[in-house]
Each structure stands twice: as structure tokens, then as C-alpha cells.
Amino acid sequence: xxxxxxxxxxxxxxxxxxxxxxxxxxxxxxxxxxxxxxxxxxxxxxxxxxxxxxxxxxxxxxxxxxxxxxxxxxxxxxxxxxxxxxxxxxxxxxxxxxxxxxxxxxxxxxxxxxxxxx
Amino acid sequence: xxxxxxxxxxxxxxxxxxxxxxxxxxxxxxxxxxxxxxxxxxxxxxxxxxxxxxxxxxxxxxxxxxxxxxxxxxxxxxxxxxxxxxxxxxxxxxxxxxxxxxxxxxxxxxxx
Numbered sequence: 001x002x003x004x005x006x007x008x009x010x011x012x013x014x015x016x017x018x019x020x021x022x023x024x025x026x027x028x029x030x031x032x033x034x035x036x037x038x039x040x041x042x043x044x045x046x047x048x049x050x051x052x053x054x055x056x057x058x059x060x061x062x063x064x065x066x067x068x069x070x071x072x073x074x075x076x077x078x079x080x081x082x083x084x085x086x087x088x089x090x091x092x093x094x095x096x097x098x099x100x101x102x103x104x105x106x107x108x109x110x111x112x113x114x115x116x117x118x
Numbered sequence: 119x120x121x122x123x124x125x126x127x128x129x130x131x132x133x134x135x136x137x138x139x140x141x142x143x144x145x146x147x148x149x150x151x152x153x154x155x156x157x158x159x160x161x162x163x164x165x166x167x168x169x170x171x172x173x174x175x176x177x178x179x180x181x182x183x184x185x186x187x188x189x190x191x192x193x194x195x196x197x198x199x200x201x202x203x204x205x206x207x208x209x210x211x212x213x214x215x216x217x218x219x220x221x222x223x224x225x226x227x228x229x230x
Contacts, residue, residue: 004160035218037221042223043206043208043223043224043226044122044208044221044222044223044224045208045210045219045221046221047218047219047220050218091161105163105166105174106161106163106219107160108160108161109160110158110159110160111160
């Protein structure tokens, strides 16, 4: 069975601080995908990144960066120089791969509530 | 216009009512999903429709009945719900092949 653990329930930081959100996953699949989503107060989940299990390169997108380490089954997310607009719930998710016609059956973590204070 | 639109945004219903949640996607995707988000619980996958066929039904009680009349529309029909069914119900769509899910804003359901 697949499982995603986000041990940090809530994080509170002051603007301009860096913050790292942890994600640890469990799966027996050798091919899988990892995702991060952001859920602002408006409710919709916004896709941030997808990473497949064969690509362990870290990725940077503006103030966001992701550190994927298969050895520790972790896919951590860092926000550099946080801003108030980053306040949201962040979800890490895992998806098995079942071939070209597969669909996105995601297993989500419980989410981390990030509050960035001015 | 957002990619995935859900209506209504908020719904309050009694346990004997019948109501429906609607989802529409404008992204040309061929898979649609219902997720339930309860307080302090991970998002739970309820149903998946791929190419308008139901391919996943995660042991959801029969008081929740999905309908997918075409690839752009998805409904969740509700009847004789329980207070513990109060939650945020999120619709999502994707293109098959592990493309990212695109979510709607959700319907906040309160069962009284």
C-alpha cells in the first residue's frame, strides 16, 4: 500500500524566512510519481510540481525548490524568502504508474498548514 | 474562466434531502475525479471516471452516486447523508497518462 507522511502539521514563519516542508513516502512500486500541490484559502488545489521516480535531480522554480532523495524516500519542498501570499496548505502526493492509459490515482499526505506573517 | 468549475460553492442540506454537486471541466481532459476533504484527514479519492467509464469506486457508501454524462461533466448525487459526510468535495480532471490533476474550488457541504 502507498502512504505519504507530512509530519509537520503547521508551520509559522515571518516573511523573508526560508521554510522547508517535509514529505516522506512509502511505495512498493519501482515506477511512481510525486507531486506537490498548494491549497490557498479559496479551496482549489494548485499543481506545483511532478517528479518521476527515475529523475532525482533537484528542481528550482523561482523561490521554490524541491529535493528528491530516493534513498530516504523523501521529497521535500523549500520556499526561499517566504511571502505572505505563500500562506496556504501544502500537500505532497504519490501516484503509481500503470502504463500509458493510467489515470491520476493520487495518495495524499495530510497537508502542512503554512502561515507567513508580515 | 477557470479550468474546472464546481457548483454550488456551499451547500447545506438536511439528512433527508436529495441534492447534486456539479463539476465541469474546460480543459479537454478525459478523466474526472471526486475527492473528499474532511478536517484533519488526507484527501480521499471517491470516484474516477476515465473516458466516461467509472474505473474506481473506493468503497464509497451508496448514498453518494456519481454520474458522468460526457467527458466534460461530472455529477455527485447525494441522498440521505449523515452529518459525518460534511466536508469539502473536490472535483478534478486530467489527461490519462499521469498528467497532473487540475482541481476545482470545491463544494463545502454541511449536513444538518
